[in-house]
Amino acid sequence: MRDPMSLNKETIVVHDPHDERHYGAVSFPVYQNSLFTFKTHEELESALHHEVSSVIYTRGNNPTVALLEEKLTKLEGGEQARCFASGMAAISTAILSVVRSGDHIVCVDGAYGPAKKFMEQYLSKFNVQTSFVDGKIYEQIEAAVQENTRLIYLESPTSLSFELQDLRKCAALAEQIGATTIIDNTWATPMFQNPLQYGIDLVVHSMTKYISGHSDLVGGVIIGSQKHMDELFTNEFQLLGGILHPQSAAIFMRGLRTLPLRMQKHEQNGLLIASYLNTRPHIIRVNHPGLPDHPQHDLFKSQMLGSNSLLSFETDISMDRMRQWANSLQLFRKGISWGGYESLVYMKGQSDGTFVVRLYIGLEEPDDLISDMEQAFDSIGCGMK
Numbered sequence: 001m002r003d004p005m006s007l008n009k010e011t012i013v014v015h016d017p018h019d020e021r022h023y024g025a026v027s028f029p030v031y032q033n034s035l036f037t038f039k040t041h042e043e044l045e046s047a048l049h050h051e052v053s054s055v056i057y058t059r060g061n062n063p064t065v066a067l068l069e070e071k072l073t074k075l076e077g078g079e080q081a082r083c084f085a086s087g088m089a090a091i092s093t094a095i096l097s098v099v100r101s102g103d104h105i106v107c108v109d110g111a112y113g114p115a116k117k118f119m120e121q122y123l124s125k126f127n128v129q130t131s132f133v134d135g136k137i138y139e140q141i142e143a144a145v146q147e148n149t150r151l152i153y154l155e156s157p158t159s160l161s162f163e164l165q166d167l168r169k170c171a172a173l174a175e176q177i178g179a180t181t182i183i184d185n186t187w188a189t190p191m192f193q194n195p196l197q198y199g200i201d202l203v204v205h206s207m208t209k210y211i212s213g214h215s216d217l218v219g220g221v222i223i224g225s226q227k228h229m230d231e232l233f234t235n236e237f238q239l240l241g242g243i244l245h246p247q248s249a250a251i252f253m254r255g256l257r258t259l260p261l262r263m264q265k266h267e268q269n270g271l272l273i274a275s276y277l278n279t280r281p282h283i284i285r286v287n288h289p290g291l292p293d294h295p296q297h298d299l300f301k302s303q304m305l306g307s308n309s310l311l312s313f314e315t316d317i318s319m320d321r322m323r324q325w326a327n328s329l330q331l332f333r334k335g336i337s338w339g340g341y342e343s344l345v346y347m348k349g350q351s352d353g354t355f356v357v358r359l360y361i362g363l364e365e366p367d368d369l370i371s372d373m374e375q376a377f378d379s380i381g382c383g384m385k
């Protein structure tokens with residue numbers, strides 16, 4: 001899908017076309033208005049006739065939001081993007097644009113919690129059933145397919161245990177059975193994975209995370225083919241109305257300018273911290289697909305361009321003591337989102353009684369973060385010595 005003559009991602013995020021109408025303003029103006037008016041009634045009627053490409057009302061097209069959508073479209077190598085007020089607005093809208101009553105969904109069990117809840121508990125009210133499968137085993141995805149499977153929902157890597165699905169195989173399977181594929185690509189960002197090139201139909205992102213990069217916005221996006229996105233525009237997009245505010249779009253655009261730079265640094269920091277944890281006593285396993293000894297590292301290399309700084313580990317230290325460890329950390333704040341400049345820690349108990357420690361590595365100097373973790377291990381009596 002990607003035009004071979006198209007610009008590199010680093011250029012796409014910083015280059016805006018020169019705009020005569022706005023005195024050559026270097027950053028695009030915020031069109032903070034609900035409606036757009038026309039000189040004549042005939043022009044209004046003609047715009048209404050071509051609603052999908054006309055600027056009439058901000059619940060449809062808004063020029064500031066449209067510029068952000070254009071950049072995200074290019075970054076993912078798609079044909080059209082639509083932005084939303086949150087990642088969940090994008091995810092629920094994308095799913096609703098595919099399924100109808102009587103359909104069946106195959107979803108990976110490591111997918112984002114609220115997305116799973118939407119399928120399992122909400123859509124079941126409308127007679128849409130979902131099977132959850134271990135996505136790292138392709139055969140389980142294949143085996144879960146039923147005659148009425150219309151959607152295969154992926155998240156690769158998942159955002160707690162960082163397991164991958166084979167995107168090429170999943171796309172081929174969907175094509176064969178006439179189903180649509182959606183992937184939550186939030187972890188990878190458009191910098192490190194472009195699933196449309198493997199035949200995945202729709203990519204969704206929570207822009208709240210790395211795309212914003214500053215922990216000050218909530219938003220989401222769907223990217224796909226012109227045909228699918230035009231239909232989605234006249235249906236779910238306009239009818240559910242969970243649009244992104246133009247002011248937020250402008251701030252997202254500012255975050256996007258440094259996405260390539262930030263992701264380079266996050267990748268370095270993430271690998272440094274993952275390697276440190278990997279060799280440390282009391283750590284049983286580090287979940288980060290960029291590590292050469294990760295069980296899915298070969299698949300990682302075959303479909304991703306890089307890795308980032310959200311990772312998790314399992315330890316033989318009890319959760320109670322790890323709570324003390326987390327409380328002793330001075331540079332990691334306790335919180336559940338990620339993608340900003342600041343490091344975070346979050347621990348989650350599993351149904352089998354085990355727990356994982358999820359770390360988000362921000363843009364601090366990794367040596368400082370390692371020293372902080374070491375002093376916290378010392379404080380609970382699990383130091384290196």
Ligand SMILES: *Cc1c(COP(=O)(O)O)cnc(C)c1O
Pocket residue numbers: 086087088089112159184186187205206207208209218219220
């Ligand atoms: C945060 C997140 C979402 C939801 O995004 P919101 O912007 O909070 O609605 C979806 N998927 C993943 C992987 C996330 O981390």
